[in-house]
Amino acid sequence: MITSKDNDKIKYIIKLQSKKYRDQFNKFVIYGDHAIEEALKQGFEMELYTSNPLKKGELISDELIKKVSLTETPTDCLAVVKKRPEQSYSNRILMLDNIQDPGNMGTLIRSAVGFGFTTVISSLNSVDYYHERTIRATQGNLLYANLIKAPLADRIKALKFMGYEIYVTALQGSVDLKTITPKDKCVLVLGNEGAGVSDDIMRLATKTIRVKTRDIESLNVAMAGSIIMYEWQV
Amino acid sequence: MITSKDNDKIKYIIKLQSKKYRDQFNKFVIYGDHAIEEALKQGFEMELYTSNPLKKGELISDELIKKVSLTETPTDCLAVVKKRPEQSYSNRILMLDNIQDPGNMGTLIRSAVGFGFTTVISSLNSVDYYHERTIRATQGNLLYANLIKAPLADRIKALKFMGYEIYVTALQGSVDLKTITPKDKCVLVLGNEGAGVSDDIMRLATKTIRVKTRDIESLNVAMAGSIIMYEWQV
Numbered sequence: 001m002i003t004s005k006d007n008d009k010i011k012y013i014i015k016l017q018s019k020k021y022r023d024q025f026n027k028f029v030i031y032g033d034h035a036i037e038e039a040l041k042q043g044f045e046m047e048l049y050t051s052n053p054l055k056k057g058e059l060i061s062d063e064l065i066k067k068v069s070l071t072e073t074p075t076d077c078l079a080v081v082k083k084r085p086e087q088s089y090s091n092r093i094l095m096l097d098n099i100q101d102p103g104n105m106g107t108l109i110r111s112a113v114g115f116g117f118t119t120v121i122s123s124l125n126s127v128d129y130y131h132e133r134t135i136r137a138t139q140g141n142l143l144y145a146n147l148i149k150a151p152l153a154d155r156i157k158a159l160k161f162m163g164y165e166i167y168v169t170a171l172q173g174s175v176d177l178k179t180i181t182p183k184d185k186c187v188l189v190l191g192n193e194g195a196g197v198s199d200d201i202m203r204l205a206t207k208t209i210r211v212k213t214r215d216i217e218s219l220n221v222a223m224a225g226s227i228i229m230y231e232w233q234v
Numbered sequence: 235m236i237t238s239k240d241n242d243k244i245k246y247i248i249k250l251q252s253k254k255y256r257d258q259f260n261k262f263v264i265y266g267d268h269a270i271e272e273a274l275k276q277g278f279e280m281e282l283y284t285s286n287p288l289k290k291g292e293l294i295s296d297e298l299i300k301k302v303s304l305t306e307t308p309t310d311c312l313a314v315v316k317k318r319p320e321q322s323y324s325n326r327i328l329m330l331d332n333i334q335d336p337g338n339m340g341t342l343i344r345s346a347v348g349f350g351f352t353t354v355i356s357s358l359n360s361v362d363y364y365h366e367r368t369i370r371a372t373q374g375n376l377l378y379a380n381l382i383k384a385p386l387a388d389r390i391k392a393l394k395f396m397g398y399e400i401y402v403t404a405l406q407g408s409v410d411l412k413t414i415t416p417k418d419k420c421v422l423v424l425g426n427e428g429a430g431v432s433d434d435i436m437r438l439a440t441k442t443i444r445v446k447t448r449d450i451e452s453l454n455v456a457m458a459g460s461i462i463m464y465e466w467q468v
Binding site: 107110113139211213219227230233 | 337341344345347348349350371373445446447448453454456457460461464467468
């Protein structure tokens with residue numbers, strides 16, 4: 001049983017709490033039965049750790065697993081999971097330009113999976129998919145998404161060539177969501193919580209759209225995104 | 235200029251960071267130019283405090299205003315605002331049964347104002363409307379809502395008598411949102427993040443509805459609520 005914080009595997013788990021090491025090792029950490037079951041079902045490669053002798057995985061002391069877990073409620077198991085390589089594009093794609101809030105990122109992934117936008121492409125400057133608060137906000141749906149992180153402009157050009165239409169949300173000069181029937185293959189682009197979609201991406205739009213509201217200038221990005229994906233679900 | 239934490243007005247401001255005192259004094263605190271402008275425009279009664287001699291309000295030292303402000307970015311002004319009494323019901327009403335997350339509460343109020351559900355009624359066990367994170371998530375829209383906190387069952391009975399239909403979200407035994415055309419006067423009831431709407435409220439529903447998704451059991455409550463209010467906006 002591992003009991004010391006100085007154990008190499010524990011040091012490794014703690015390192016994975018920072019984006020730098022998640023990028024470097026291409027791994028991330030999930031906590032608790034539900035998430036681990038989902039990951040196993042989805043065929044992810046992983047190493048299991050637990051403080052419960054009845055469960056599979058390398059034993060860690062109770063005290064130590066509490067120390068290394070970033071969850072709000074204590075858990076008796078965690079897994080170090082290998083990220084998946086990029087998969088084929090789905091027909092509906094969600095693209096995120098400089099999303100900063102882990103909660104927004106997580107709820108957007110959750111809604112995207114729910115409405116069939118299973119490929120998510122985020123800009124390099126967006127918050128990490130594997131941030132602990134992002135994973136928590138996805139409520140187990142992270143593992144169902146084809147998550148890609150890449151410069152957006154090049155991807156958009158390639159996607160256009162493949163026949164995708166690019167719909168970008170914008171408050172000004174845009175058309176009401178209700179007037180649009182999306183093409184079967186389409187990309188929904190959402191932007192930063194404060195600044196919206198950046199100009200260089202905006203210029204690549206097939207159409208700019210907005211969710212019509214009564215009094216307020218803008219909805220929270222996760223709300224606007226969920227509403228559009230709901231309308232366009234396949 | 236107030237410079238001491240032991241000043242009675244400062245002690246009062248700090249007390250208002252807890253729900254107990256917000257309830258007792260019937261006041262809450264807002265921070266920054268934007269929120270204060272909105273509150274003035276809306277005619278709220280308030281006392282202004284600032285560290286900027288050019289602005290209206292009682293002077294507080296820079297250091298002290300930083301200490302008493304719960305904002306992420308520093309601000310040079312705050313206001314102690316008197317809560318408004320209950321106003322007449324709007325035709326569209328949002329009802330919240332045991333919502334616990336301040337972020338969800340705030341984004342729901344923001345969407346509600348955006349889609350014309352300007353009256354919000356929350357159960358006594360829901361998170362406070364005036365929690366600092368709730369106010370922040372409303373992005374200035376808190377002051378546009380008619381916010382009521384009350385036992386829900388009695389309100390529902392009275393609202394039914396007034397001709398309102400009661401639509402409650404539920405995953406099971408419910409009908410797809412898309413099959414419903416709401417009555418002009420209607421109440422949308424959303425429930426707790428984990429447990430959903432409680433049984434005693436569920437029993438009072440005119441209809442139970444759900445937002446159809448592909449793979450996942452449920453959307454985040456703020457997403458589901460925003461989608462329904464978008465569909466039913468007036």
